[in-house]
Amino acid sequence: MKTSNGVKTKNLETGYMGEAIAKKYLEDNGYRVVELNYRTKYAEIDLIAYDKDVLVFIEVRTKIGEQFGTPEETINKNKISRLIRNAEAYIAIKNCQKECRIDAFCVVLDKNRKVERRNHYKNITL
Amino acid sequence: MLIKVSSASNSGLQTIAIDVEINVAGKGLPAFEIIGLPNKAVDESRDRVKTAIINSHIQFPSRRITINLAPADIPKEGSFYDLPIAVGILASVVGYQLPEESLFFGELSLDGTLRHTRGALLLSLFAKEKGIKNIFVPKASANEAAIVKGVNVYPIESLNQLSSYFSGEIDLQPAKYIEAKDDWMNAQAEFDMAEILGQEQAKRAAEISASGGHNLFLVGTPGSGKTMLARALAGILPSLSEKESLEVTKIYSASGRIPPEGSLVKTRPFRAPHHTISRVGLIGGSTKPQPGEVSLSHRGILFLDEFSEFPRSVLEALRQPLEDGSLTISRSRERVTYPSRFVLIASANPCPCGYLHHPKKPCLCTSREVEKYRKRVSGPILDRIDLHIDVPVVDIKELAKDRRLKDELEPSAIIRGRVIRARETQKNRFFDDGIHTNAEMKNKHIKKHCPLSKEVRHLLQQAGMNFQLSARSYYKMIKVARTIADLDDSRDITVSHMAEALQYRPRVQERE
Incomplete structure (x- = not known):
């Protein structure tokens, strides 16, 4: 990757901020978070939580300002198939026999890192 | 939960039975898959069915749904699998008891209504042949299917209507058998x-x-x-x-x-x-x-x-x-x-x-x-x-x-x-x-129905030789003469009938 180290770190920070916001929001809404940044062989799952009895995999997308595109736009077909593959890997490793689903959580921050909007999209794979 | 819904597919004028098997799994990631060699139109039926069910104000299950179109080795095409698939999903979600001996057939619109679907008549004939009692078709296609006697054709307007029928809220009457009455119309010609x-x-x-x-x-x-x-x-x-x-x-x-x-x-x-x-x-x-x-x-x-x-x-x-x-x-x-x-x-x-x-x-x-x-x-x-x-x-x-x-x-x-x-x-x-x-008429019919008198036969032979008629033309002349005799209300083909028929012989082989 050509980006300088500084920029990359900044993006990572933004990401962690978004994940923290998502975690807090979900816990406030009765979700039981079980994993944060779970690493499988392929990639990372941002958040894994229980919504009552349903195991939910949450992909968090964070952006500062929307002038270069919305976070929703970054979840394309390719990304979704990767999410499904990751989730299936997790299910296989943990031998999970429960109902599952994949959610997306989009956070937009303003220049001062304040939350401009956050949206929870349930069940994005169906 | 596994549900089986019967339908049928047309290939030319032949119809074969297709079983639509719907499995809604209790575990795994939500998905909606169709297997059994679907073509593009059948594959797109996923989106139609899903949207139609949601727009009919019925909760679409967020489960793993697998649809199998059996027999799995025959390529499937057409839009009529929408209804059997939707019915199967509804049955497994809401737990309806589906009527036995029934075929489902029809294309869904996104708002949950059913559209006119081609081939309804063939389905109806197939049902009669196989002794299947009921068929459920779109309302716009019901008149076409109802010309077959002895099959209950249920005209369906929308998924909601069908769903209330299954749950016993309303009663559906099969479409009335359309008798082929003598109200045949003569072709409209541009000119008299x-x-x-x-x-x-x-x-x-x-x-x-x-x-x-x-x-x-x-x-x-x-x-x-x-x-x-x-x-x-x-x-x-x-x-x-x-x-x-x-x-x-x-x-x-x-x-x-x-x-x-x-x-x-x-x-x-x-x-x-x-x-x-x-x-x-x-x-x-x-x-x-x-x-x-x-x-x-x-x-x-x-x-x-x-x-x-x-x-x-x-x-x-x-x-x-x-x-x-x-x-x-x-x-x-x-x-x-x-x-x-x-x-x-x-x-x-x-x-x-x-x-x-x-x-x-x-x-x-x-x-x-x-x-x-x-x-x-x-x-x-x-x-x-x-x-x-x-x-x-x-x-x-x-x-x-x-x-x-x-x-x-x-x-x-x-x-x-x-x-x-x-x-x-x-x-x-x-x-x-x-x-x-x-x-x-084939040659055997000509022998049976067109006996020629000696004079007529002689005339035809003469003409055949003079005009170099082919064997096919020879027989065609007899057929034409037969029609001329019929127009004349005559039982036998006379010399004048044959003479007129010979005027219409093929002339291309004759050089001028």
């Missing part, structure tokens, strides 16, 4: 025979053609009224019988040509394709063989105007359907047989400039050009046409007398009366032969 001035011989040939189902070839100069005559011919045809109507409706249903709310096809088809038609367009074809113009004009008229302008390869393809009355389209994946018992009406100019043998205008073509023009239509095709007739130029003086003459000319309705009587005679004659018209 009374509008055509002069051309008495051509009109007579048209009458013979309509009576016996004989193919007709009209040759004449431009503007002499060939096209008008052919179009007027549609108006003197008898109406379809119940059996014929069903045959025609089957073809039209299979190819999706019956309009929404439409039912039996009641008029004889009249098809007039342009001469730029492709071979597949005329004969039928494509990977999923579709009927061509020859099948769409089954039991009706196929009018090929400017016959010699058609590409030769297209015309040659007509040989088999002309002779057999049906044709089999073979492709690597499928073989489909469509009936094609039509009356061919062809018209052409005698030469490229069009004025050969014109009494006043000189023909500008060289003899080589004329020869070349004639050769565009091959002998084998012309040999299969029973009636050949020259349409002469109409005298301008005759046209000027128009007003007075018009009342004396026979209108189509009277000619049709004679045609119907002749057809009646044929119907009685071929009662147990399985054919309808004189033109369909």
Whole structure:
């Protein structure tokens, strides 16, 4: 990757901020978070939580300002198939026999890192 | 939970049973998959079904849904799997008890209503054949399916309606059986025979053609009224019988040509394709063989105007359907047989400039050009046409007398009366032969129904030798003579009948 180290770190920070916001929001809404940044062989799952009895995999997308595109736009077909593959890997490793689903959580921050909007999209794979 | 819903798929005019198996799994990531060789239209049914269910205010299950279309090795196409898939999903979510011995068939609209779907008649016939009691079809297709007796056709408007029926909230009445009553309509013709001035011989040939189902070839100069005559011919045809109507409706249903709310096809088809038609367009074809113009004009008229302008390869393809009355389209994946018992009406100019043998205008073509023009239509095709007739130029003086003459000319309705009587005679004659018209007679029928007296046989032999008639033409002459005798209400073919028939012999082989 050509980006300088500084920029990359900044993006990572933004990401962690978004994940923290998502975690807090979900816990406030009765979700039981079980994993944060779970690493499988392929990639990372941002958040894994229980919504009552349903195991939910949450992909968090964070952006500062929307002038270069919305976070929703970054979840394309390719990304979704990767999410499904990751989730299936997790299910296989943990031998999970429960109902599952994949959610997306989009956070937009303003220049001062304040939350401009956050949206929870349930069940994005169906 | 596993649900099985029955449906059926049409391939040509054949129908095979398809089981739609729906499994809604209790674990795993939510997904919606269709397996069993679906094509694009079937695969897209996922989005239609999903949206239709959501728009019917029914919760779409966020579970792993797998649809299997069995038998899994036959490629599936078409949009009619929407309804069985949706019904299966509803049944597994809401837990309806689906009625037994039922077929489901129909395309969904995004708002949950059902759209007119092609092939409903074939489904209904299939249900009857297999003894299946109920079929559920879109309301717009119910009239088409309801012409089959003994099958309960349930017209479905929307998923909501069907869902309330399953849960017992409302009662559904099957569509009323549509009886093939005698309200057959005569084909609407553009022109009446009374509008055509002069051309008495051509009109007579048209009458013979309509009576016996004989193919007709009209040759004449431009503007002499060939096209008008052919179009007027549609108006003197008898109406379809119940059996014929069903045959025609089957073809039209299979190819999706019956309009929404439409039912039996009641008029004889009249098809007039342009001469730029492709071979597949005329004969039928494509990977999923579709009927061509020859099948769409089954039991009706196929009018090929400017016959010699058609590409030769297209015309040659007509040989088999002309002779057999049906044709089999073979492709690597499928073989489909469509009936094609039509009356061919062809018209052409005698030469490229069009004025050969014109009494006043000189023909500008060289003899080589004329020869070349004639050769565009091959002998084998012309040999299969029973009636050949020259349409002469109409005298301008005759046209000027128009007003007075018009009342004396026979209108189509009277000619049709004679045609119907002749057809009646044929119907009685071929009662147990399985054919309808004189033109369909095979050699064994000719032996049985057309005994020739010694004089007639002698005349035919003489003519055969003089005009170098082929064996096929020889028999065609007998068939035409039989029709002329029928028009004359005569039991036997007399010398005058045969003499008239011989006037319509093929003339191409005769050199001038």
